[in-house]
Structure formats: structure tokens, C-alpha cells
Amino acid sequence: MRSSYSQRVASRVWSFTVQVKNPHLDTMEEDILYHFSLGTKTHNLPEMFGDIKFVCVGGSANRMRAFAQFIHQELQLPGNSEEIRDICEGTDRYCMYKVGPVLSISHGMGVPSISIMLHELIKLLHHAHCRDVVLFRIGTSGGVGLAPGTVVISSKAVDHSFHPQFEQVVLGKVITRSTELDEGLANELLQYSTELQDLPTVIGNTMCTHDFYEGQGRLDGALCSFSPEEKLEYLRKAHEAGVRNIEMESTVFAAMCRVCGLKGIVLCNALHSVWCRDVFVALQHRRLTVGQIFTCGTTFIH
Amino acid sequence: MRSSYSQRVASRVWSFTVQVKNPHLDTMEEDILYHFSLGTKTHNLPEMFGDIKFVCVGGSANRMRAFAQFIHQELQLPGNSEEIRDICEGTDRYCMYKVGPVLSISHGMGVPSISIMLHELIKLLHHAHCRDVVLFRIGTSGGVGLAPGTVVISSKAVDHSFHPQFEQVVLGKVITRSTELDEGLANELLQYSTELQDLPTVIGNTMCTHDFYEGQGRLDGALCSFSPEEKLEYLRKAHEAGVRNIEMESTVFAAMCRVCGLKGIVLCNALHSVWCRDVFVALQHRRLTVGQIFTCGTTFIH
Numbered sequence: 001m002r003s004s005y006s007q008r009v010a011s012r013v014w015s016f017t018v019q020v021k022n023p024h025l026d027t028m029e030e031d032i033l034y035h036f037s038l039g040t041k042t043h044n045l046p047e048m049f050g051d052i053k054f055v056c057v058g059g060s061a062n063r064m065r066a067f068a069q070f071i072h073q074e075l076q077l078p079g080n081s082e083e084i085r086d087i088c089e090g091t092d093r094y095c096m097y098k099v100g101p102v103l104s105i106s107h108g109m110g111v112p113s114i115s116i117m118l119h120e121l122i123k124l125l126h127h128a129h130c131r132d133v134v135l136f137r138i139g140t141s142g143g144v145g146l147a148p149g150t151v152v153i154s155s156k157a158v159d160h161s162f163h164p165q166f167e168q169v170v171l172g173k174v175i176t177r178s179t180e181l182d183e184g185l186a187n188e189l190l191q192y193s194t195e196l197q198d199l200p201t202v203i204g205n206t207m208c209t210h211d212f213y214e215g216q217g218r219l220d221g222a223l224c225s226f227s228p229e230e231k232l233e234y235l236r237k238a239h240e241a242g243v244r245n246i247e248m249e250s251t252v253f254a255a256m257c258r259v260c261g262l263k264g265i266v267l268c269n270a271l272h273s274v275w276c277r278d279v280f281v282a283l284q285h286r287r288l289t290v291g292q293i294f295t296c297g298t299t300f301i302h
Numbered sequence: 303m304r305s306s307y308s309q310r311v312a313s314r315v316w317s318f319t320v321q322v323k324n325p326h327l328d329t330m331e332e333d334i335l336y337h338f339s340l341g342t343k344t345h346n347l348p349e350m351f352g353d354i355k356f357v358c359v360g361g362s363a364n365r366m367r368a369f370a371q372f373i374h375q376e377l378q379l380p381g382n383s384e385e386i387r388d389i390c391e392g393t394d395r396y397c398m399y400k401v402g403p404v405l406s407i408s409h410g411m412g413v414p415s416i417s418i419m420l421h422e423l424i425k426l427l428h429h430a431h432c433r434d435v436v437l438f439r440i441g442t443s444g445g446v447g448l449a450p451g452t453v454v455i456s457s458k459a460v461d462h463s464f465h466p467q468f469e470q471v472v473l474g475k476v477i478t479r480s481t482e483l484d485e486g487l488a489n490e491l492l493q494y495s496t497e498l499q500d501l502p503t504v505i506g507n508t509m510c511t512h513d514f515y516e517g518q519g520r521l522d523g524a525l526c527s528f529s530p531e532e533k534l535e536y537l538r539k540a541h542e543a544g545v546r547n548i549e550m551e552s553t554v555f556a557a558m559c560r561v562c563g564l565k566g567i568v569l570c571n572a573l574h575s576v577w578c579r580d581v582f583v584a585l586q587h588r589r590l591t592v593g594q595i596f597t598c599g600t601t602f603i604h
Contacts, residue, residue, distance in 0.1 A: 022526035031522060062394040092364040093411065109395065112412025112550055116514045122524035160471045169462045170516045171528055171536040210512075212418045214472045220333060222424035222562060224324035226473055234473040248414055260524060 018125040018133060019261040031127065033120040037090030040127055048087075049128035053101040055121065056136045057114070059249070061095040061106040067138070068097035068104035075100045107249065111210060114249040118256045125262075134263045141247040142216060143270030144207075145239045147200060153189050154206040154266035155242075156180045157250035160215065162207065162241035166255040177255035179208075182263055189265070204244025206266055208251040216246050245270045320427040320435060321563040333429065335422040339392030342429055350389075351430035355403040357423065358438045359416070361551070363397040363408040369440070370399035370406035377402045409551065413512060416551040420558045427564075436565045443549035444518060445572030446509075447541045449502060455491050456508040456568035457544075458482045459552035462517065464509065464543035468557040479557035481510075484565055491567070506546025508568055510553040518548050547572045 025031060032039040056071075058064050065084070072081035077100055087096040094117055097104045105121065107114040114137075125133055143150060156164040157179040164179045186203050193201035213221025217231040238246075250266045257264030327333060334341040360366050367386070374383035379402055389398040396419055399406045407423065409416040416439075427435055445452060458466040459481040466481045488505050495503035515523025519533040540548075552568045559566030 020524045022521075022523060024521045024526055024530075028522060060394055092362055108410045108412075108415055109418060110410075110412045110414025112512045112514070113410055113415050115512075116411060119515045119523045119525070126524070160474045168516060169511065169513065171519055171532060172462045172539075209471065210414045210417075211471065212414070213421045214470060217473055219324075219326045220330065221324060222322045222421045222428070222558070224326055228326075230473060237474075256524070 016261050016263075017129070017131055018122060020123055020126045021259055025123070025126075031123060033124060035091060035093040035116050036088050036096065036120050036124065038088070038120075038124065045124060045128040049098070049103070049124060050130060051101050052098070052103050052125065052128065052130050052133060054134055054136065055103045055105065055125075056138055057105045057107050057117070057121075057253075058137065058139045059107060059109050064095055064104045064106040065097060068099050068102075071102050071104065072099045075102075109212075110248050111208070111252045115252045115256070118253065122256065122260050122262070134265065135253075135257055137249060137253050137264070137266045137268075139247060139249070139268050141206070141245040141268035141270055143245050144235055144243050146202065146244055146270045148270070149200065150244075150270045151193065151199060151201040152206060152245040152268050152270050153186045153193075153201060153203045154181055154245075154250060154254070154268070155183065155186050155203050156205050157208050157254040157266065158205050158241070158243060159251060160207070160209055162205070162238060162243060164205075166251040168252075168255070178258055179251045179254035180258070181254050181266065185263060185265060189267075202244055205242040206250045206268065207238055207243045207246045209246060209248055212248065318563050319431070319433055320424060322425055322428045323561060327425070327428075333425060335426055337393060337395040337418050338390050338398065338422050338426065340390070340422075340426065347426060347430040351400070351405070351426060352432060353403050354400070354405050354427065354430065354432050354435060356436055356438065357405045357407065357427075358440055359407045359409050359419070359423075359555075360439065360441045361409060361411050366397055366406045366408040367399060370401050370404075373404050373406065374401045377404075411514075412550050413510070413554045417554045417558070420555065424558065424562050424564070436567065437555075437559055439551060439555050439566070439568045439570075441549060441551070441570050443508070443547040443570035443572055445547050446537055446545050448504065448546055448572045450572070451502065452546075452572045453495065453501060453503040454508060454547040454570050454572050455488045455495075455503060455505045456483055456547075456552060456556075456570070457485065457488050457505050458507050459510050459556040459568065460507050460543070460545060461553060462509070462511055464507070464540060464545060466507075468553040470554075470557070480560055481553045481556035482560070483556050483568065487565060487567060491569075504546055507544040508552045508570065509540060509545045509548045511548060511550055514550065 030039060030041040038045070056067060058067065068084055069081040072084060084097050084099070087098060088094050094108070095106045105117065107117040141152065158164050159166070166177045166179050167174050168177055190201060190203050193199050209215035212218065214223055217234050219228060219231065245268055247268055253266060254264055332341060332343045340347070358369060360369065370386055371383040374386060386399050386401070389400060390396050396410070397408045407419065409419040443454065460466050461468070468479045468481050469476050470479055492503060492505050495501050511517035514520065516525055519528070519536050521530060521533065547570050549570055555568060556566055
């Protein structure tokens with residue numbers, strides 16, 4: 001039987017560091033994380049971030065601040081959660097909050113925006129010598145054939161042709177990276193969700209598009225050249241291919257996690273107006289032992 | 303001799319409306335501009351925006367606020383420019399400020415992020431019955447073979463293969479749109495810039511990438527699989543193909559402006575640390591007649 005994530009971590013048989021895949025970094029005197037307004041010479045990154053075990057990322061700055069405040073309360077940390085400080089206050093590109101071993105970061109909308117953040121986050125975790133880090137992308141998404149409010153745990157991120165791949169351009173050449181996510185971890189999360197009465201949850205493929213309107217078959221953009229029937233036909237094909245929700249960041253998230261040896265989880269609420277925080281609120285109602293399972297995020301990997 | 307933009311506008315021989323290309327919009331009872339937190343039923347868009355003539359967009363929310371304040375002072379509008387209100391305060395996706403006939407909006411980073419904003423902006427201008435609107439994208443960029451601080455007026459936006467095209471996925475199929483920008487307008491702007499001593503300006507191709515690190519040949523990302531020599535070789539080829547700067551939004555900006563009958567201008571400072579506001583400051587030093595040329599943005603199209 002496959003051991004659980006927590007068992008593997010607890011036994012210390014299984015442990016991993018964050019791997020940058022760039023030989024040039026070792027030769028640099030200083031590494032500036034431009035879009036975080038942080039750097040290896042100006043900040044003591046191991047001291048600031050060395051204890052990070054969970055990184056939760058989402059599109060909206062306001063929501064990731066609210067999420068950090070929620071975690072702060074859950075962990076019963078000292079101080080006023082309203083006064084939580086944005087570590088990236090020197091820039092307005094992203095927001096970042098640290099609450100105990102949890103980092104909550106906004107990434108904006110779309111693959112290029114989250115990609116810049118991930119490059120600098122992975123370097124940050126590397127410079128800080130973090131170990132056994134799990135990344136959650138938590139967000140909203142459009143559901144495909146699901147009841148509103150259903151939570152989708154992504155088994156893989158797929159492109160507009162439903163393939164589990166991400167095309168990255170490197171010096172003008174297209175290379176393809178896998179976007180498969182950890183199956184065992186997804187199953188563990190699903191198992192956990194079955195214990196919660198009010199949390200309909202499925203494992204499914206998540207389609208990642210580079211456009212919110214034409215790319216996702218919306219009829220209300222400034223441009224639309226297709227009929228409602230053609231839209232439904234495309235979504236039907238997507239559903240047949242295992243797609244259960246659509247968003248705009250998962251392929252590069254999954255691809256970069258894989259390449260850099262990070263456990264990555266994509267967790268979306270399949271409804272635009274409902275926020276994934278509901279998931280955490282639902283978990284809170286279960287009165288899980290705060291302290292042992294010291295973050296709401298943690299609950300997802302037990 | 304080609305008449306100038308201002309002559310054409312003044313003569314009223316040439317006048318254009320903002321064209322949405324979506325037959326479904328006419329049948330909708332209400333159009334909600336989700337990411338602006340505005341809508342046709344909840345807001346009187348013609349009253350709020352009907353007089354808009356110039357839309358200036360840039361990545362950073364703080365900078366677009368600063369730009370709006372600068373324009374406010376230039377136009378000597380009543381009220382305190384510090385108290386300028388974010389029209390999109392109901393959401394944190396974008397910021398929007400209106401100062402006289404100028405709209406200043408942030409668009410985040412990357413093609414998907416600016417694309418969502420452009421869909422909703424174009425619908426907004428359409429619903430508000432705006433005419434003769436000019437869009438400026440003003441931002442920072444990486445220069446290619448240019449002295450730091452040089453301003454690049456884009457003749458066209460090109461992709462990673464240096465082609466003037468934008469690939470848009472519509473219901474899973476890739477369609478290609480042209481990203482040529484108005485040549486006459488670019489030449490007018492260049493002519494104007496020659497009158498300014500401290501404003502080195504060129505017309506050139508602007509390469510748009512979907513990634514800041516691997517896509518632009520940076521050696522300091524979390525991932526890097528190429529040598530400094532390979533990077534320089536790619537940039538050399540780009541320069542040969544007429545590329546003078548690199549950024550992350552111009553292709554979709556140019557493509558959508560073309561399709562919707564909008565005059566679009568991409569104007570970047572070819573240096574990361576210097577902001578395009580310097581251009582406007584330089585113009586201000588010329589003591590152009592504020593009132594006639596009632597916005598700093600306007601100066602670029604005379």
C-alpha cells in the first residue's frame with residue numbers, strides 16, 4: 001500500500017530539496033528577484049523563509065491576503081492578522097505574506113504572469129534551503145459538466161487540445177514539458193474530501209487556456225466568431241477528454257513543479273463566483289487539530 | 303503628403319467608432335465587464351466614458367495611477383490629483399483612472415492578462431459610443447542593440463520567430479492575426495521626437511514573448527539550459543530581423559486594435575529601470591501648449 005505523504009515526510013526516508021536547473025546561478029555574486037523586490041545580498045533569505053513548508057498561490061492579491069489572514073487565525077499565531085505585512089511591498093507586481101510555515105502569494109492572471117512568479121519563487125526557496133515544500137495553486141475556474149461549487153483536484157493540466165503538455169519557447173525554439181501532477185497525492189486529497197459532507201470533490205483534468213474569452217468559448221467577449229452550438233460541441237469534446245474545469249495558469253505551474261522537484265497541487269472551485277476559501281472554511285468546521293495539522297493547507301495532504 | 307493624425311481628426315473627414323466583432327452582444331440584456339467590476343445595467347457607460355479620446359495602458363497599477371496623476375496636473379484639472387479615484391475599485395484585477403479625455407489602465411503582465419483587459423476595454427468604449435479613440439501601450443522593455451533609455455516606437459509587434467503575427471486559439475483551433483501597427487502614425491511620432499534634444503527615439507520591431515526568463519534569453523531564471531553565447535546569437539538574429547526591444551504584451555495589443563478598428567501605439571523605454579514617464583517629463587519641459595494639446599499622451603500624435 002502506498003504510504004501517505006505525511007508518513008513519508010515523518011519517516012524522513014523521503015525528503016527533497018528545491019532544485020533550480022540553471023548552472024549559471026552558482027556563478028552569480030548576487031541574485032535579484034526583481035518582481036519580489038528581494039535579493040540574496042539585500043535579504044537573509046534562509047532566515048526569512050527557511051521554515052517554509054507550504055506555498056499557496058492564487059491570482060488575486062486581495063484574496064491571497066485574506067487567505068493569509070485566515071491561516072494566521074487558524075494557526076493562532078501571535079499578533080493581529082489584520083496587520084500582516086506584504087513582504088513584496090517594494091513592488092506592486094505580486095503580493096506575498098508569510099504565516100508560520102505557509103507562504104501566500106498572488107500571481108496575477110495567465111501563464112506569463114504566474115511563470116515570472118514561479119521562477120523567482122523557486123529561486124527563493126532554493127536560496128533559503130527549504131526542504132519538502134508543497135505548492136498549492138488555489139483558485140476559481142469554469143466548471144465543465146459539474147455542479148456549481150464542486151472542487152476539482154487536478155490529475156493533470158492539459159492544453160487547448162487536451163494534451164498534458166506545456167510548450168515553452170527557449171531562444172525561439174519550442175520545447176515541450178509534461179504537466180502530469182502527482183497521482184498519489186491527488187488520491188489522498190480526494191480520500192480526505194470524502195470525509196467532508198458538504199464538499200463535493202472530483203479528480204479531473206484541468207484545461208489551461210491563454211485567453212478568457214475566445215480561448216474558453218465565451219460568447220460575450222469583444223470578439224466572437226462562433227455559435228453557441230459550436231461552443232457546446234467544444235466543451236463536450238473537452239469533457240470526453242476528461243476535462244472538468246478550465247483556468248489560465250495550471251500548465252506552466254505543473255510543468256515547472258515537475259522540472260524543479262516540487263510537489264504541486266492544483267485545486268480549483270469549479271465556479272467563478274465561489275472562492276476556494278470555502279474549502280478551507282469547510283475543513284475548519286471539521287475542527288481538525290490545529291497545532292498538529294498546523295495549517296489549513298496542510299489538511300489537504302493528509 | 304500624408305495628412306497628420308490631428309489634421310484628419312480636425313477635418314472630420316476621417317472618423318471611426320470602436321468596433322466589437324461579436325454578433326451575440328446585441329442580443330444580450332446586460333453586459334458585465336467582470337474584471338472591471340462595471341456593467342451596462344449598473345453603470346451609465348456613455349455618461350462615464352463617452353468623452354474618452356486616449357487610453358493609456360501599462361503593466362503596473364502604481365505606475366498607471368502615477369501617470370494619471372501626472373496627466374491630471376498637466377491638464378490643470380480641478381481637484382487634488384492625489385485623490386484620484388480608481389474606477390475599478392470593486393476588483394483588484396486592474397486599476398482604472400479617468401482624467402479628462404484620458405483613461406489610464408493597468409493590465410498586469412503578459413498576453414493573457416492584457417487580453418482580458420482589452421476585451422472589456424473595447425466593449426466599454428463601444429457601449430460608451432466613443433469615437434476616434436487612440437490606444438497607447440506605454441511601458442518598459444529590454445533593449446536590443448540600443449543605448450539605455452532609448453524610446454522605441456513599434457512599427458510592428460513580432461513573435462519569438464520574428465513574424466508579425468499573433469496566434470489566437472479559438473475553440474481549440476489556432477488562428478493567426480496580423481500585428482502590424484500604423485506606419486504613418488509611427489513616423490509622425492518619430493518626427494515629433496526629433497524636436498526633443500534629450501529623447502533618443504527609434505522606430506523598430508518589438509518582440510513579444512510569453513516568458514520573461516527562458517523566453518527572453520535571461521541567464522538568471524530558475525531554469526536555464528543555454529549558454530551566454532547562444533543567448534547572444536539569438537539576440538543578434540533578432541536584431542537582424544529588425545527587433546529593437548522585447549516585452550510581453552504587444553502582439554495581442556496590436557492584433558486586437560487592428561481587428562476592432564482602433565489606432566494602437568506601442569511605446570516603450572528600452573531599459574528595465576527607466577519608466578516611459580520620462581518621455582512625458584521630457585515633453586513637459588518643451589512647454590507644449592496645455593489646453594490645445596490637452597494631454598501629454600496627445601503630444602505623441604501630433
